[in-house]
Amino acid sequence: MTAPILFKKARVIDPAQGLDSQMDCLLVDGKVASLDKDLEAPQGARVIDLWGKWLVPGLIDIHVHLREPGFEYKETIETGVKAAASGGFTRVCCMPNTSPPNDNEGITRFIIEKAESAGLCKVSPVACITKGQKGEELSEFFDLLKAGAVAFSDDGLPVTNARLMRLALEYSLNFDTVIISHSEELSLSQGGVMNEGIVSTLLGLKGVPKAAEEVAVFRDCTLAELTGARLHIAHVSTKGSVEIIRRAKEKGVRVTCETAPHYFSLTEEVVKGYNTYAKMNPPLRTEEDRCAIIEGLRDGTIDCIATDHAPHEDLVKECEFAQAANGIIGLETALPLALKVLMRNEGFSPKRIVELMSQNPAKVLGLNGGSLKVGDPADITIIDPDCQFTYSREKVLSKSHNSPFLDESFKGRAIMTVVDGKIVFEQKG
Amino acid sequence: MTKLRSKHILGISHLSAEEISFILDTAESLKEILDRPIKKVPPLRGRTIISLFFEPSTRTKLSFDLAAKRLSADSISISAKTSSVVKGETLIDTVRNIQAMRPDIIVIRHSMSGVPHLISRYIDASVINAGDGINEHPSQALLDLYTVREHFGHIEGLKVTIVGDIAHSRVAHSDILGFNKMGAEVTVCGPATMIPPYVEELGCKVSLNLKEAVKDSDVVIALRIQKERQGRSLIPSEREYSTVFGISREVMSYLKDTAILMHPGPINRGVEMSSEVVDSERSIILDQVTNGVAIRMALFTLLLADTGEN
Numbered sequence: 001m002t003a004p005i006l007f008k009k010a011r012v013i014d015p016a017q018g019l020d021s022q023m024d025c026l027l028v029d030g031k032v033a034s035l036d037k038d039l040e041a042p043q044g045a046r047v048i049d050l051w052g053k054w055l056v057p058g059l060i061d062i063h064v065h066l067r068e069p070g071f072e073y074k075e076t077i078e079t080g081v082k083a084a085a086s087g088g089f090t091r092v093c094c095m096p097n098t099s100p101p102n103d104n105e106g107i108t109r110f111i112i113e114k115a116e117s118a119g120l121c122k123v124s125p126v127a128c129i130t131k132g133q134k135g136e137e138l139s140e141f142f143d144l145l146k147a148g149a150v151a152f153s154d155d156g157l158p159v160t161n162a163r164l165m166r167l168a169l170e171y172s173l174n175f176d177t178v179i180i181s182h183s184e185e186l187s188l189s190q191g192g193v194m195n196e197g198i199v200s201t202l203l204g205l206k207g208v209p210k211a212a213e214e215v216a217v218f219r220d221c222t223l224a225e226l227t228g229a230r231l232h233i234a235h236v237s238t239k240g241s242v243e244i245i246r247r248a249k250e251k252g253v254r255v256t257c258e259t260a261p262h263y264f265s266l267t268e269e270v271v272k273g274y275n276t277y278a279k280m281n282p283p284l285r286t287e288e289d290r291c292a293i294i295e296g297l298r299d300g301t302i303d304c305i306a307t308d309h310a311p312h313e314d315l316v317k318e319c320e321f322a323q324a325a326n327g328i329i330g331l332e333t334a335l336p337l338a339l340k341v342l343m344r345n346e347g348f349s350p351k352r353i354v355e356l357m358s359q360n361p362a363k364v365l366g367l368n369g370g371s372l373k374v375g376d377p378a379d380i381t382i383i384d385p386d387c388q389f390t391y392s393r394e395k396v397l398s399k400s401h402n403s404p405f406l407d408e409s410f411k412g413r414a415i416m417t418v419v420d421g422k423i424v425f426e427q428k429g
Numbered sequence: 430m431t432k433l434r435s436k437h438i439l440g441i442s443h444l445s446a447e448e449i450s451f452i453l454d455t456a457e458s459l460k461e462i463l464d465r466p467i468k469k470v471p472p473l474r475g476r477t478i479i480s481l482f483f484e485p486s487t488r489t490k491l492s493f494d495l496a497a498k499r500l501s502a503d504s505i506s507i508s509a510k511t512s513s514v515v516k517g518e519t520l521i522d523t524v525r526n527i528q529a530m531r532p533d534i535i536v537i538r539h540s541m542s543g544v545p546h547l548i549s550r551y552i553d554a555s556v557i558n559a560g561d562g563i564n565e566h567p568s569q570a571l572l573d574l575y576t577v578r579e580h581f582g583h584i585e586g587l588k589v590t591i592v593g594d595i596a597h598s599r600v601a602h603s604d605i606l607g608f609n610k611m612g613a614e615v616t617v618c619g620p621a622t623m624i625p626p627y628v629e630e631l632g633c634k635v636s637l638n639l640k641e642a643v644k645d646s647d648v649v650i651a652l653r654i655q656k657e658r659q660g661r662s663l664i665p666s667e668r669e670y671s672t673v674f675g676i677s678r679e680v681m682s683y684l685k686d687t688a689i690l691m692h693p694g695p696i697n698r699g700v701e702m703s704s705e706v707v708d709s710e711r712s713i714i715l716d717q718v719t720n721g722v723a724i725r726m727a728l729f730t731l732l733l734a735d736t737g738e739n
């Protein structure tokens with residue numbers, strides 16, 4: 001048993017309980033034991049003064065790529081959870097596009113066991129919608145859920161066949177689970193390497209039109225309406241997608257969605273100079289889209305922030321733009337970017353940031369966590385909103401370094417991460 | 430002006446109008462060498478120019494090679510194969526190996542946009558972009574500008590119309606930028622499936638009607654048409670293209686009487702233009718080829734001018 005921990009004088013922000021005030025928080029036996037003013041420290045408790053710091057329910061990232069099994073040279077579960085813990089995450093959901101893909105209970109269990117032995121961050125696997133992510137037959141939802149999968153996605157690839165997507169949504173109803181859609185119309189996006197627009201014309205790069213995402217988002221929302229199933233749209237990047245999802249929600253369709261920090265922080269301008277660290281799928285869009293994403297996060301059309309943490313070795317980024325791999329790492333910069341862009345620039349409240357990064361991601365997939373009620377598991381993130389740091393290459397904990405934010409200075413980050421009452425990360429100095 | 434700002438020629442987008450004029454003036458002073466009985470002068474003796482062609486090319490490669498030889502540089506050209514990133518030698522490794530042989534200039538052509546920009550970050554030699562993907566082909570645009578200036582005596586105020594697959598033509602991209610920078614009025618025309626989004630941002634007008642587009646033009650540049658682009662057809666047939674967008678004798682009648690016709694080659698006779706138009710006195714396609722050597726001599730001279738011999 002780990003010793004009790006008493007956090008003193010923290011700014012406790014827990015939207016689930018409507019809390020945002022200075023309090024103490026006592027953790028005993030891996031659970032939240034009490035939350036009140038002026039708590040007494042029990043025998044043997046470690047007392048940590050948190051004056052000026054925030055104490056929030058542990059951050060949850062429902063879209064990461066941990067690359068194991070198969071691509072251990074990009075990331076392992078161990079290095080991935082290390083990066084997650086230092087970014088303030090107490091739970092991450094890993095996508096199934098490993099090699100082999102996570103389409104059976106053996107791989108699901110392997111991932112969970114690996115994560116448990118690393119012990120830094122809870123890992124909930126997302127399993128394949130279709131066997132081998134081939135888009136042909138459904139994978140065994142019941143078996144996968146029993147093994148510990150929390151949702152289904154063929155992420156990295158869309159389910160191109162609309163009938164199969166309908167079947168997946170229908171079948172998910174039996175288990176009250178969620179289908180996470182990577183919504184992309186491949187016939188429109190194929191060959192494209194960045195957003196189709198002014199910059200793609202200036203750079204002579206093939207573009208991916210926004211419509212490639214939007215027609216797929218519209219299709220999937222329509223199928224969710226038809227089936228009544230729970231649909232979650234991954235990595236929303238365009239204004240049009242936000243509008244389609246807003247309308248679907250108004251109609252009562254059971255659809256939720258996420259965006260990634262890069263879609264509210266960056267635009268296609270960053271690609272100039274053939275910057276492969278700005279290459280991802282969906283691609284970075286325009287300022288108009290970035291603003292619409294922020295409005296979607298503000299008004300609740302977009303439910304949560306997820307990183308789409310996508311580690312890649314230098315070799316596939318230091319190369320021809322058209323051949324470079326898609327994606328960037330994001331676990332260590334997600335919270336700093338949310339604080340910088342959403343809170344400081346856009347006036348989001350700290351409570352809204354916690355909703356978007358902890359409470360809502362838990363709600364979207366029905367995960368444990370996202371609140372600090374007495375008796376809840378003590379998954380907690382301590383944030384210093386004033387901590388200044390530069391995200392330099394040697395500080396990166398992920399095995400890969402593919403970030404467009406290297407050498408950027410930030411104000412605000414996680415300084416301590418607690419999982420089941422155990423401190424798994426503590427910022428030194 | 431005595432030297433270019435950058436040690437690389439990556440694209441017209443990186444050059445100012447003043448630099449372009451400087452290059453054209455330099456080419457003009459060098460062109461006379463090409464008419465001498467002994468077409469060789471010594472200024473680049475001992476200099477090494479390596480041409481790396483990752484895409485097949487006959488005339489551009491030949492033109493760069495000749496330009497180097499006319500100036501007495503040691504020139505070697507290599508036809509390389511594009512390798513995948515993970516298998517075989519990477520592009521960066523290839524380039525580092527070539528750098529180790531201490532060339533002064535690397536001329537590169539590649540099927541992917543941005544490759545000259547990428548390698549310029551890894552080597553000490555000057556890089557000349559001889560065509561990258563659908564991005565730019567600066568030496569072609571410079572020779573087009575040279576040819577037009579030589580013919581009319583100026584570029585400013587001319588009406589230039591570019592016809593064809595604008596979206597997949599690095600020549601179109603560089604020509605639009607170049608003619609716009611030099612004060613010409615540029616219009617592009619072609620099937621709407623071949624017009625890139627926001628192309629007006631490069632400094633041109635878009636017309637979807639050929640007769641309107643070429644009306645009162647001083648210069649018409651027709652581009653080579655390929656029906657298939659990575660397995661996708663952007664037009665129903667070459668036959669229909671030539672009917673709607675081909676430059677025929679009739680289309681020529683809408684141009685100014687003094688107008689000229691250009692093409693970056695190789696020409697599909699009967700598709701982009703009718704055979705009789707290609708062979709007419711209005712066509713100055715072969716002048717373009719001659720001027721290409723002079724332009725490339727100018728680029729070599731300017732890039733190596735200031736580096737001294739120590």
Ligand SMILES: [Zn+2]
Nearest residue numbers: 155156182234
């Ligand atoms: Zn995806």
